[in-house]
Amino acid sequence: xxxxxxxxxxxxxxxxxxxxxxxxxxxxxxxxxxxxxxxxxxxxxxxxxxxxxxxxxxxxxxxxxxxxxxxxxxxxxxxxxxxxxxxxxxxxxxxxxxxxxxxxxxxxxxxxxxxxxxxxxxxxxxxxxxxxxxxxxxxxxxxxxxxxxxxxxxxxxxxxxxxxxxxxxxxxxxxxxxxxxxxxxxxxxxxxxxxxxxxxxxxxxxxxxxxxxxxxxxxxxxxxxxxxxxxxxxxxxxxxxxxxxxxxxxxxxxxxxxxxxxxxxxxxxxxxxxxxxxxxxxxxxxxxxxxxxxxxxxxxxxxxxxxxxxxxxxxxxxxxxxxxxxxxxxxxxxxxxxxxxxxxxxxxxxxxxxxxxxxxxxxxxxxxxxxxxxxxxxxxxxxxxxxxxxxxxxxxxxxxxxxxxxxxxxxxxxxxxxxxxx
Amino acid sequence: xxxxxxxxxxxxxxxxxxxxxxxxxxxxxxxxxxxxxxxxxxxxxxxxxxxxxxxxxxxxxxxxxxxxxxxxxxxxxxxxxxxxxxxxxxxxxxxxxxxxxxxxxxxxxxxxxxxxxxxxxxxxxxxxxxxxxxxxxxxxxxxxxxxxxxxxxxxxxxxxxxxxxxxxxxxxxxxxxxxxxxxxxxxxxxxxxxxxxxxxxxxxxxxxxxxxxxxxxxxxxxxxxxxxxxxxxxxxxxxxxxxxxxxxxxxxxxxxxxxxxxxxxxxxxxxxxxxxxxxxxxxxxxxxxxx
Numbered sequence: 270x271x272x273x274x275x276x277x278x279x280x281x282x283x284x285x286x287x288x289x290x291x292x293x294x295x296x297x298x299x300x301x302x303x304x305x306x307x308x309x310x311x312x313x314x315x316x317x318x319x320x321x322x323x324x325x326x327x328x329x330x331x332x333x334x335x336x337x338x339x340x341x342x343x344x345x346x347x348x349x350x351x352x353x354x355x356x357x358x359x360x361x362x363x364x365x366x367x368x369x370x371x372x373x374x375x376x377x378x379x380x381x382x383x384x385x386x387x388x389x390x391x392x393x394x395x396x397x398x399x400x401x402x403x404x405x406x407x408x409x410x411x412x413x414x415x416x417x418x419x420x421x422x423x424x425x426x427x428x429x430x431x432x433x434x435x436x437x438x439x440x441x442x443x444x445x446x447x448x449x450x451x452x453x454x455x456x457x458x459x460x461x462x463x464x465x466x467x468x469x470x471x472x473x474x475x476x477x478x479x480x481x482x483x484x485x486x487x488x489x490x491x492x493x494x495x496x497x498x499x500x501x502x503x504x505x506x507x508x509x510x511x512x513x514x515x516x517x518x519x520x521x522x523x524x525x526x527x528x529x530x531x532x533x534x535x536x537x538x539x540x541x542x543x544x545x546x547x548x549x550x551x552x553x554x555x556x557x558x559x560x561x562x563x564x565x566x567x568x569x570x571x572x573x574x575x576x577x578x579x580x581x582x583x584x585x586x587x588x589x590x591x592x593x594x595x596x597x598x599x600x601x602x603x604x605x606x607x608x609x610x611x612x613x614x615x616x617x618x619x620x621x622x623x624x625x626x627x628x629x630x631x632x633x634x635x636x637x638x639x640x641x642x643x644x645x646x647x648x649x650x651x652x653x654x655x656x657x658x659x660x661x662x663x664x665x666x667x668x669x670x671x672x673x674x675x676x677x678x679x680x681x682x683x684x685x686x687x688x689x690x691x
Numbered sequence: 692x693x694x695x696x697x698x699x700x701x702x703x704x705x706x707x708x709x710x711x712x713x714x715x716x717x718x719x720x721x722x723x724x725x726x727x728x729x730x731x732x733x734x735x736x737x738x739x740x741x742x743x744x745x746x747x748x749x750x751x752x753x754x755x756x757x758x759x760x761x762x763x764x765x766x767x768x769x770x771x772x773x774x775x776x777x778x779x780x781x782x783x784x785x786x787x788x789x790x791x792x793x794x795x796x797x798x799x800x801x802x803x804x805x806x807x808x809x810x811x812x813x814x815x816x817x818x819x820x821x822x823x824x825x826x827x828x829x830x831x832x833x834x835x836x837x838x839x840x841x842x843x844x845x846x847x848x849x850x851x852x853x854x855x856x857x858x859x860x861x862x863x864x865x866x867x868x869x870x871x872x873x874x875x876x877x878x879x880x881x882x883x884x885x886x887x888x889x890x891x892x893x894x895x896x897x898x899x900x901x902x903x904x905x906x907x908x909x910x911x912x913x914x915x916x917x918x919x920x921x922x923x924x925x926x927x928x929x930x931x932x933x934x935x936x937x938x939x940x941x942x943x944x945x946x947x948x949x950x951x952x953x954x955x956x957x958x959x960x961x962x963x964x965x966x967x968x969x970x971x972x973x974x975x976x977x978x979x980x981x982x
Contacts, residue, residue, distance in 0.1 A: 348945045355734040372948070376735035519929070520837035523820030654947040664930055668842070 303587045304335045308353075308363035310346035311417065311574055311611065312338075315547075319608040326600040327591060334587045354378055359579040362588040365413060367404050367573045371648045379412040380578040385589035386411070396597050400643060401573045401614035413575030415614035416596045417605070420639045421476070421570040423562065424531060424539040424630075427555035433457035438538065440638060442562035444480075444506060447538070451515040454537045465515040466527050467540040469507040469667040471656045472570075472646075477503040479568035479644035480561075486647045486684075490691070493684040495659075496677035499565075504673045506564070508666055542572070543636055547609055550629060558630040560638050571643030573614060612636070651687050658683045721961075728955040733948035745955035755956065757931050758939045764846055765853075765935060766914045773854040774906065777861025782891075784862070785869045795866070799859035806856070806919035813852035814839060814924050839925050842932035849920055849933055856920075861906050868902025869895065900979045908971055915964050936960050 312320040324336045405413035435453045454464035475485045483499025510516040531539040578588035602613045666676035732738035816823045817838040825835030839848040918937035927934035944953035
């Protein structure tokens, strides 16, 4: 009995020793490892596993840094991010699109990455696609490194074109070609199927304005210029599509979303983003893409997402390393391309060959063709307010409540009032 | 009546679980919003004191005026509708018959259903393109309106689901009121030869006024804050025809980063609700019968 007791005590002490050694070693490991929080919206919902794979590759290369992934859907991301900044809980590194970039950079929320990149002798900014890198520079400070970019193209339903006997869109098309095709398609398509879909809203308007040879804001961003003649032409072009019955009205669409209508074979030509490639891959009809037709000049959307770091991060160097890795390291690029997770914003086109070789669409080269004439969104600090104001007036013009000129003049007046407070 | 020290402690223990969250999540944020309404704050940089500037700007804000007007239109459409429907249901179910309990539960079911589900359901029912209502109208050769996509019909498209969802709650309160009316009054009136209509108009409805007053006060407080159904069904559109005050508060605070301005809107809404409630309490002496 006595022997059993002593054995019991010995086992207990040994157990305690093992546990405490484990605890100490864990504590030492935890103390020597830096944990940074990374907040993402582009990985949600389809690419969380790909992001985890990137983090695993990064941690293998940087064993002293742990990246803690935090995520939110695009719809919730901006509210969550703002409340986190307000609550002094800004993630060390996070994603921003170009449209929201100025709001955060101007408020002093972001870390000037130039300081970290200068310490990093292996870093060359030429690794990035120049335009995508430069848009994240504000007043000479580089606040972000571009992770990905995208554009909008003209999707078309090959079967509907063939059935209507209309020639498929070509890269050299302009507005008049698109209008002719729309008229020919409308005459042949059954009721409830539409020739074209291009909505009258801010995002299409500023691009079409670029195609019409106009500018949205003055170079100093102090005056709205979109109510001049090119703006009137641009808005007439957009509104005219609905008036002519080429683009469905909201009542005709009802609860159906535009991408669902295209996928259901109810739209022949569809102006939308390249991020929809994957969702159309199983469409029960043949489809392809073309560069969007231009007006007096070609013009295509240029959207970019960047990884930025918090100005208040305790770990600026670790945040920089992660930002750089996620956006440009060959391992991360391979994962991104393999997963069809937008296009990495890198300059080496040979690396992008795997993206180009995938189908559908067969004409993926149109994506890079479109990026030759980029129209960047007009971006100011009160971005969301400006967008809502413009959208409200465009909607009135679309519904015929007021004239196109009246709508643009009223919108310009409201935008100028916002710009005056910038 | 004063409490002994032991009783005070017991009272504190019982009150604390509800008082602490009330202070933390309601009273303190309300006070904070009051202070913030005198600042500009974009959530990203520190707030700046601007005095009464936000309130002055509100007076000239066409969007706020439109939202206030739409909120009043919503209430004017919703309140009579939900009251008449709720009262009809309460009168019909104020007796025991086979299935009366099941019917009461059925009327109450939408009350406990999430607005997200109800709003999506009604968006589908009122879908201009192939929705239930327009398909039914089509059978009679009638071209249905654009409902929530039309600026003339959008407010009605929001009012009807709101009344449908809340009528079970109104029915429940009025049913409780009806059952509290002593049956002797109705019996005496019937013996005196009063018709059913006369009993309803001169006995039942006057004695139901305390319950009706409760429904009115709570409905007004709730409906000045109407938001969920608007946000899901129309987002304030088309052309601002369903834009309401809380929708403007949400847009200004989180989308535009104008937290101070949005707080000024919240404080103004608070003042409006407070004023309307005080007026109702004052006026109740003239029409509410507590006999």
